[in-house]
Amino acid sequence: MLIQGKPSTTIWPDPDGEGVFILDQTRLPHVVAPVLLRDLGDAAKAIKDMWVRGAPLIGVTAAYGVALAMRQEAADAFLHRAVEVLRATRPTAVNLNWALARMLAFLGQMPEELRRDAALVMAKKMAADDIACNEAIGEHGLALIRAAREKRGGAPVRILTHCNAGWLATVDWGTATAPIYKAQAAGVDLHVFVDETRPRNQGASLTAFELGQQNVPHTLIVDNAGGHLMQQGEVDLVIVGADRIAANGDACNKIGTYLKALAAKDCGVPFYVAAPVSTFDFSLTEGRLIPIEERAQEEVTYISGAAANGEVVTVLLAPKTTPARNPGFDVTPARLVSGIVTEKGVFAADKEALAALNSAK
Template sequence: MLIDGQKRTAIWPDPEDQGVYIIDQTRLPHVVANVLLRDLDDAARAIKNMLVRGAPLIGVTAAYGLALALRADPSDASMAQAAEVLRATRPTAVNLAWALARMTGFLQPMPDELRRDAAFAFAKHLLEKDVACNSAIGDHGLALIRALSEKRGGAPVRILTHCNAGWLATVDWGTATAPIYKAQEAGIPVHVFVDETRPRNQGASLTAFELGQQKVPHTLIVDNAGGHLMQRGEIDMAIVGADRIAANGDVCNKIGTYLKALAARDCGLPFYVAAPVSTLDFALAEGGLIPIEERAPEEVTFMPGVAGNGEVVSVRIAPKDTPARNPAFDVTPARLVSGIITEKGVFDASREGLAGLA
């Protein structure tokens, strides 16, 4: 999508073949900084420290991380060790393990001397596949927005998002935002309510940044305002992303998703999940089996921002030595999900509805 009017993606190969570039998302929206990942350690650190985040983008970054490792040592042992390092960086998003399995399955039969070029070629294939996949998600989600637009007589469709499931969480288009960007292209008016998404504020810092750059009308709200606006009839639908979807349709996504789904159900509003088929984990029978990442308590007790002098700083917002818990994700039961928007269509959030995608 766009930054300062220029077409950008969240990750791209270095034209001089020194590695792969990413946008450092920990510095957005205040600073747009490109970072060159040169080796396995750079890629693993970028994923673990959330310079890249979002399940699809994590998967593509891991694919390039494996390719960078094989550039240094293309042996079986190196490939296995690199995959293990990358797999351990973020335990919840299934796309990471999916991408590594695709990479290793493709490369395993090859002789060592062919692996370097083949690894980068296959990582690029996964990158391009992600773009096409998210564009297709947008097309299928567009039909849902179009139907609501017709129901509202052409008035803007008011959409609630959670966290950042935009193009910054993928290579391009995004998952939850893809239908929004497609609606904009189709001339269907929308207005997006962006919740801040504590504790890392990815809605405030990333989704609001994206939508502003793309000139999509939007309003930032605090996390706890979503239910209030639903009650008052100011929201027409919710679209969120997913980090892992169990075989029965339970959805694991950024912490707070469950509460938005409960509010939507109580208010009789559609609550959709947008995710590629690679986010489905048919090895897990239900959402309670999904490992939930617990992140550092400092993400809760401190908050980053820009000081009056323009410097990006981190400030304490809780009393010193206050204990805090920081589960990064929660699980929304399938019964609260109106449908799952994938690149292959919109499917019922149930074992039967998803079975054909296995």
């Protein structure tokens, strides 16, 4: 996708071979700041401190993290240590474990002297695969947007998103936004309502940023406005991403997604989850088994933004002595999900349909 009119991705190898570049997403939308990751510690910090975020991008960054580790030392013990260090960074996004398992299986069967170059080749392949996967999600989701346009008699399709499941959460295209970008390219008129997504405001800072860069019509709304807009008939469909999906179709996504799904169900608005097959955790029978990350309370009690002079500052919102809880995710039951959009097609959110997807992958 585009940043300042130039095609961009969220992660790319340094042409000089010094490491891997990422976009520091904690500084967006006010500062576009590439950061060079040089070693395993840098990659782990980038994931843990949310310089990169979004399940697919976390997985690819972890793959590059293993490749950076193999530049330091290629012995079996260090390979396994690198995997464990990266695995400990974020507990909820299943793509992290998926990517690490793939790298470990690939590198574990080859001589140590080949691992340095082979690890980078595999990480690059996983990045390219992610782009292709998300573009395919876009094609399948485009059909849903076209159907909504027909129902609207050709009027612009109004889509609600939550958090950021855009290209900034992947290598390119995004998951929930890929159908939007495909629709834009196909000449389908649409308008996106962007949830701010407290407490880290990924909707306000990231989704709004990338939609603006791509010239997609959009409006930022506070988190609690979505249900009202649905009641007023101003939303035609909801598309969100996911960090982990259980075998029965329960979908874990950024905190607040469950409330949007409840409102959509009550208002008769289709609610779709867009995610690659790698986001499914078929070892979990239902969503209540998904580990939910509890993040620092300061994310709730403080907020960052640009001051009038352009300086990015952090300010306290709550009384200093007020404690806060900060669960990062919630689980939307499969009964509230109209369908799951994957690179393989759109599937019903039930264990029978998803079992067929699992057997075919």
